[in-house]
Amino acid sequence: MPTPTTNAVRMLLKLLAAPKRLTRQNLADFLGVPKLDTVTGYMNNLRAAGIEIEHDVHFRYYVVPRKGFQELEYLSPLSETDKSRLKRLLGQLPTAEATQLYNKLESLYDYQQLGLEALREPEIEKINDIERACREKRRILLVGYRSRSGNDVRDRKVEAFALEPERGMIRAYDVDPDKRRTSFFLLSRMERVTILDEPWMCEAQHFYRQADAFNIVMDKTELVHLTLKVSAYNDLIERHPQARQYIRPGKESNTYDFQGRINASFIGLIPFVLGNHRHVEVHRPKGLLIKLGEEAAQQRKKWIMKGEGAP
Incomplete structure (x- = not known):
């Protein structure tokens, strides 16, 4: 206690x-x-x-x-x-x-x-609208939401049931027929919030599941082990402060050891590793190494083709 x-x-x-x-x-x-x-x-x-x-x-x-x-x-x-x-x-x-x-x-x-x-406009308006929708158990529309995983901008209809302003995000059940799951949504990625005249219909699905270091909620996860140099460490904790809980000082000076369960699709992790490839060593899992190799090969092919077609 x-x-x-x-x-x-x-x-x-x-x-x-x-x-x-x-x-x-x-x-x-x-x-x-x-x-x-x-x-x-x-x-x-x-x-x-x-x-x-x-x-x-x-x-x-x-x-x-x-x-x-x-x-x-x-x-x-x-x-x-x-x-x-x-x-x-x-x-x-x-x-x-x-x-x-x-x-x-x-x-x-x-x-x-x-x-x-979160104290600045229009963030405070979003927060107030979301709090009201939670109290009244009404659905909301996240207007112009910029999705990282979907790589698109569109309206998202959700049932928001938890607000975490200190982390700049909400927990909500995505009612999209292709989604139908609890996810995190960042306040900074939505243009505004519209409260709909629709009651919650999926309250039984409002689960408080733990998000990973990249704010992704997924049933299937993989244990990831990385060694980070200072540059990669700084980039990770500045973009994803919650990742600190998975990091400890490394065996060698100026290195950090990352071990934690990450969503099995490695959303957020792959671009982080590729963007910091000179400062990150991947130890496991094997599936992550395979996906990194595939993504790197696709990027290499893309830039070679662009280079050959350049005047």
């Missing part, structure tokens, strides 16, 4: 990741505590540690950056000084808890940037 100090730090991380999105009741639900006074107590403890926490007119809370920031510094999620102050708080925890929360803190820069992005 999490200690009060652990919960206070967890709440702080959540507020930093999703500013002006959460009420005390939301925070109580997130932490699994029955009383709102408990949340207030955590806030008071953080304030006593010098961390300013305020709320907007709707009583949605956020962390106030340090005073004296220049404009660009103010917009930065965390300074090195801020990180040091938070790490001192983590020092009060048992080693296992401190290590887990320290890892979250290291990836916080990426997540809070998504949280800040």
Whole structure:
């Protein structure tokens, strides 16, 4: 069971990741505590540690950056000084808890940037519409959604049942006859959201399945093992911050070891490896190596033909 100090730090991380999105009741639900006074107590403890926490007119809370920031510094999620102050708080925890929360803190820069992005128009309009549709259990239309896997732009009719603004995405059941599955949809890839006059029809299919490092939800997965050099590591965690959970320092200096289950179609992984082929070594699975070879051969053939036809 999490200690009060652990919960206070967890709440702080959540507020930093999703500013002006959460009420005390939301925070109580997130932490699994029955009383709102408990949340207030955590806030008071953080304030006593010098961390300013305020709320907007709707009583949605956020962390106030340090005073004296220049404009660009103010917009930065965390300074090195801020990180040091938070790490001192983590020092009060048992080693296992401190290590887990320290890892979250290291990836916080990426997540809070998504949280800040979610505060800007028109993102906040999308979020408000999606929240309303979830409450009313109505379908929505993601207008002009830019699909990575389908490589097209089209409207998507879905039943959105979970919103994750700190990650810039929603979980929704895709009602397209060719899809009919739960997927993640990025807020940044949809032009706008239209609430439809259609109730949910597939609520029994709203599963909270875990996404992989590339935000793909698929029943069949493959265990992938890679060695990354610094350049590839930076590219991966900047594009997909959630991939950090699969990465550990490598055996050699300036290398990182990636091991995790990835969707069996390797969506997202293949373009990452090909785009960083000088800085990635693939150990397994064999199926990934075969698909990489096929894709590389197709690309080679394409560019050779273009080169031969060039004036």
